[in-house]
Amino acid sequence: MRAAPTILHLDMDAFYASVEQASKPSLRGKAVIVGGLGPRGVVATASYEARRFGVHSAMPMAQARRLCPNGAYLIPRFSLYRAVSDVVMALLRQLSPLVEPLSLDEAFVDLEAGGTAFDAESALETGQRLRADILAATGLSASVGLAGSKMLAKVASEEAKPDGLLLIEPGTERALLAPMSVRTLPGVGPATGEHLRRAGITTVGDLAEAGEDELVRMVGRAHGVGLYRMALGLDDRAVVAERDAKSVSVEDTFDVDLHDRVRIRNEVQRLADRCVHRLRESGHSGRTIVLKVRRYDFSTLTRSETLRGPTDDPAVVREAAARLLEAVDTTGGVRLLGVGVTGLADYTQEDLFAQSMAAEAAAEAAAEAATAGGGGGPAAEPDGAAEAGGTGGAGGSGGPAEPTGSTGPGGPAEAPEGTGSAGEAEPARERRWAAGSDVQHAVYGPGWVQGSGVGRVTVRFERPGSPPGRVRTFRVDDPELEPSDPLPLVGDPAVGEPVPEEG
DNA sequence: TCTGGGGTCCTCACCCTC
């Protein structure tokens, strides 16, 4: 029996760029590129207009600017994207409790589990209604794929893009997949694609013909078996609503390579603090600390250390990261540093310590209450507190040090939370306005920064739903100009108001 | 003007224990 095509894959079209176009009416129909604007930035998303110039995600910004010199280049506004994503995910959850978000703009939905679809016809209806609902709620277009498995639903939505819907009828999978490039399949990236190409395998049909044994020989057990099954259109992975995070990390690429060892150490400490901040926000602690270093030549290495128990203590993570850094040669320069924590838990070593102390205290109290002078002491060592002597860590630099009893609960006061730059008092600095960011002017109202430089900032005054607005230029320190929060794309009560023409 | 950030999963090597 074949599975009914009731797995839905939703993919918002050019999400970040589309949100920017919806929020900035003057950019509709124009090439919009969202990404890092620094000297080492890359493209996160390009609008379909920009893609016509050859711009695509993960491309270096400098290259994008050469290909599309007249595009609008904007920094990402994640808070707005997250808000829009929440609206979309809520619509999906009305269809089924089994919604598996993959990112802000993508998700799988098991329609059958939600009772909203049971065959091709009802699935198509649901998909069309969903696209209409998303458009009404956000003003954005989405593509929908429907099939009997996650892999095929994703292939379908990819084929449906942009702004389309495609259902893969059960029984037609193999014929549909056969002529497609191997790169269509999830898990086949540039390296595997090239590996297969050298063996004369370029299409999904070639993969199926090669056979499982050959694929396992070429790309390894897990990957080979998976590829072969996908080539046959087989995929029985379930839609999973809740996934536990497995790691938390932060990293920074520097505009220019760092050479100064002291500066590098300081950056690692800052990253460790940021990482712990994120770790705590997510309600986790972790046992393995990972330091990532990308050197001047783009070679990347990681060093890790596993502690005896999970921690969310900034001092412990900082010390571990510092120890790991000591073992890394940074001569020549460092372009990226990162600190991460894996082996996540929802308790800490300190919790266990506190538990064992409480258990001991209770045992002592009980013993005292009994006051039978025998004094056998607490019988059982609480297993959380019992620590085997050797850490068994081979090789490494001195073995993992203990999670410093000295930095107990509460953590050190000097740990800066968040990303703030070194907390020295600085003289008043020229205000900086990032392209694409939201502003509010006392006279002209809401707008966004189109560009800035030589002491001037250019602002376009428009809002979602308004006609394209006018551009005005101000001094960067104009007191009437303030940064502001993004406006909602749909349902902004002020949208009816005209944008002031003259001031 | 080369190549972000935050993840997941897999593989391999090495060491240790049973």
Place this chain on the structure above:
DNA sequence: TCTGGAGGGTGAGGACCC
């Protein structure tokens, strides 16, 4: 007592995804 193999934990790196 010695030896070999299985299997787990750890550390490092690579590929991939959005």
